[in-house]
Amino acid sequence: MSEHESHFSVWGFIKGFAKLIIGMLLMLQGLIGLIVLILIVGVMVEVTNGIAGSDEKVSVSIPDDAALVLDPNGVLVELAEDVNPLEVLRQEAYGVSEPTQIEVHDLVRVIRAAKDDKRIKGLVLDLGALGASPSSASKLHYISAEIAKFKESGKKVIAVGDYYSQDQYLLAANADEIYMNDYGNLFIYGYGSYGTYVKSLLEKLKITSHVFRVGTFKSAVEPFLRDDMSPEAKEANIGYLSVLWRDYASSVEKARGLQSGAVEDYANNLGALLETVDGDLGKAALKAGLVDELLSRAEMNDKLKAAFGADKDGKSFKKVSYMRYLASVDKPADGSDPNVVVITAAGTIIDGEAPTGRAAGGDTIAAQLRKAREDDKIKAVVLRVDSPGGSAFASDIIRDEILAIKAAGKPVVASMGSLAASGGYWISAAADEIWASPTTITGSIGIFGYFNTFENTAAEIGVYVDGVGTTDLAPILATGIGPLPASAADIIQQSTENGYDRFLTIVGEGRNLDKTYVDSVGQGRVWIGEKALELKLVDKLGTYDDAIAAAASLAGLEKYDVVDMKEKRTTFEMFMRNLSETMVAKLGGEKQHHAEGAVAKIVRAAEQQAEFFAEFNDPNAAYARCLTCQ
Incomplete structure (x- = not known):
């Protein structure tokens, strides 16, 4: 064997041995990581089971004389989708999270419990991030009635907001005092049913529509057959929309002590009202008696501190979030009775x-x-x-x-x-x-x-x-x-x-x-x-x-x-959901009141359309x- 061949073999052995050692170290690192992951998951499962399975293991402390803050951040629904809390954290960290779903019965449950809870001094309605579909009227009226019952306890209810949507205002109207940002707005526009009709487009594209239906008023397929709403559909739609509007207006007027017709007058004559206040939407709502004061956020915070006392650091008022409070009161029946x-x-x-x-x-x-x-x-x-x-x-x-x-x-x-x-x-x-x-x-x-x-x-x-x-x-x-x-x-x-x-x-x-x-x-x-x-x-x-x-x-x-x-979501899952919102608030300053990006809107719209056809x-x-x- 030549000197060159001998040198090559020794060097090859050294390189091979080094690769073996490095491989073993990498395998050991992966094994340690796997063991740690298993331990973390085990601890989380144990904590979850402990919280879900025994009310004695974990208690959620509620401060005395605190205001319950009803600040739902999401869309009001009957039954929320199952949520993986860790997935929520991941999505929110990247700013692409889906709108949270808020169960109507969760909100009713916390308001009902807080009414007779001596630890709760009052209710703060912060509704800026609450969304509701046009067909959710009965859910809003259900919550509205519960807020009215809460007031019967003698505890103060205060609504705060940069602005109020029509749906949010149905709840806020029940407050003893309604504060709105001095550059805010309140739009009330009633109810409507409008569709997009594509009959002529389909004809131009030479697409043949095949419709099979029974029923004069079955208007679900009208957009493909007409370029406008049929008289039958208009008759049916205005029939139920008129009742929704009547009940909305009467509920707001009763809660605010306004004359009958005041809400409809505001909706129909907002332009004329604005002329009297130099086009200031906030002053228009104030003049109409729909809000009590126009304040900055700092001024609202001072008002709340005066009403409910300051928290430990004196920067805000004494409060408990509705999600935390829900975790303390949401104890399902043991099922011992029929x-x-x-x-x-x-x-x-x-x-x-x-x-x-x-x-x-x-x-x-x-x-x-x-x-x-x-x-x-x-x-x-x-x-x-x-x-x-x-x-x-x-x-x-x-x-x-x-x-x-x-x-x-x-x-x-x-x-x-x-x-x-x-x-x-x-x-x-x-x-x-x-x-x-x-x-x-x-x-x-x-x-x-x-x-x-x-x-x-x-x-x-x-x-x-x-x-x-x-x-x-x-x-x-x-x-x-x-x-x-x-x-x-x-x-x-x-x-x-x-x-x-x-x-x-x-x-x-x-x-x-x-x-x-x-x-x-x-x-x-x-x-x-x-x-x-x-x-x-x-x-x-x-x-x-x-x-x-x-x-x-x-x-x-x-x-x-x-x-x-x-x-049912466990207390641990609700804690994680609350924690995720807190983390995002700390990182970004405010809760997610901002509009989602244009690309995110397009992607979400496409996903919703795909889900629609899959149904x-x-x-x-x-x-x-x-x-x-x-």
């Missing part, structure tokens, strides 16, 4: 399963109902419905389980939230009693199907479909780029008509009404709660709490526990869904 279970169908009804709060999966809700039927401790069921409807097939799967519960001798009460239309009414109709609020949007008894084909569009660019099939129906395989066969269109229309007839039968049997009468109030028309009572579509007007009491009464229960059949998954392509009332 149970009245609440099962919530919130969101679009889709076929199959769906995660909590995302949609009402037919199989998911049916499984919960089946569990309630088979559990001997459960004596009555409240089906809480807050849904525009959706899949007719999934709606029927849910209805079958309701009928099975009734056959087992357990009463079922349907409690309608803000929206229980189309499929939402389908699943409610079989209940022993239906309770709605005066502003619940319901009805919309109708069926539709819709899709497009592009044979004419394709022909414009020289694309054609041709082939052979073994039956007259086989050309349906080419539908899309190819046309829809007339035989297939006839089948779909007949199936749609059958679905509508089935809907009428279900309502007639459930409500003990003649099918002809149901058809006369059906036809896809939307009704407001108080009119639905008059038309015998609901039994009683009342709250969520009233429906629970009615279910217990039907079951002959004087003492009972109310149990939600849903996966149309009925196996028969038949939908009992109210698109115009969402």
